[in-house]
Amino acid sequence: MPPAFGPSALDALVGDLFPKGQKPAFGRTQRAREWRAGVLSVASREWLNQLKTTEYYEGRVEDLEKRLKLDAGRVQAASGNLSFFDFVDMLLGKQKYEQLISLGLESPEQLGIEYGRLLVDVCQGPPSVTLQAWLNSLEAFVRSPHLSDSSASELENILETWPADFQAWPYLRSSERSRVISRCEHALEHLQQYKKGGTSPDQLPTGLALLGQRPLIAWHSDLHKCTTCADEYRQMPHSLAHSSYSCFFPQARASLARQMRTF
Ligand SMILES: [Zn+2]
Ligand SMILES: [Zn+2]
Structure with missing residues (x-):
């Protein structure tokens, strides 16, 4: 030990x-x-x-x-x-x-x-192990048996951008990490609704969105029906609502490295 x-x-x-x-x-x-x-x-x-x-x-x-x-x-x-x-x-x-x-x-x-x-x-706030546990359970839910084959392919797409690198986690402020975890919780709700056949594929979160800065669910006309998502759009600066910035993905890591070099 x-x-x-x-x-x-x-x-x-x-x-x-x-x-x-x-x-x-x-x-x-x-x-x-x-x-x-x-x-x-x-x-x-x-x-x-x-x-x-x-x-x-x-x-x-x-x-x-x-x-x-x-x-x-x-x-x-x-x-x-x-x-x-x-x-x-x-x-x-x-x-x-x-x-x-x-x-x-x-x-x-x-x-x-x-x-x-x-x-x-x-x-303070959620450690990497909490993020890892959330990602594991979301992934397990996505991979669990589907009701129909059509929903299967939509769900598989989510895993294409599944986050795998958490180096940036200890660089996020605790408040930001808490926000990411509450988005994971909310992503599960949307996945559950989708699997029950209650929503359309454009209301699914993506792996990329999960740990990013922009809204969890891309804009769609029924967005106001989910108060959590509607609030997220309301609170987000307009520029971020459209950007795909994430500290967990390559283009963002490159820019983080650039920032670090110019320190
Ligand atoms: Zn929502
Ligand atoms: Zn806009």
Whole structure:
């Protein structure tokens, strides 16, 4: 059995974020030390103890480790000597970083606190294991025996764009992850209605829509009959109602990678 995840494992993963092979050693600089102390003041021993008592503790820790390792990989992949501010910028994202600077919150400790808050958020809301469980049960429902052959082919189409890569999950805010899970729940309702023969094929969710930003069900004339879907259209910015952006699909991953490079 692997040793339980604890404060020293977290401290080591935070230390692994520092760029290697720089002179002077990045992690030994005063600013890096203060930053690290800021991170661990939020993602603290007490926080980890409290986290242990929550549901899906192991899944949350897995996501936390995944996020830290992906972040470390991004930092180590950057070329040249990184300045402290380049480093912070990469981890917080340009927008957040600029917002903090404009508020005068630029002490190394404060910037560390902000990254600590991101780590805490990774462990809130639904973990990857919850998403995986939902996708598995939706897929099982799609594959389960159909009443008629005509509905079978429509349902098989859903699996053509079935999401398989969840690397982006620990990069979504907890509120966004909760939204995705509630869409999975709603997708099941639409699939059930369809299988009962109650709705037409244009009212089926697609695998692509499931984890994307645009509405779960493409626009159709009976949309107002489902209050959940109608609300989703009402709350969504008009540009998104038509875009196919998703952080889980190749074109979107490429653009995410581009954003990360320009950090
Ligand atoms: Zn609906
Ligand atoms: Zn429109």
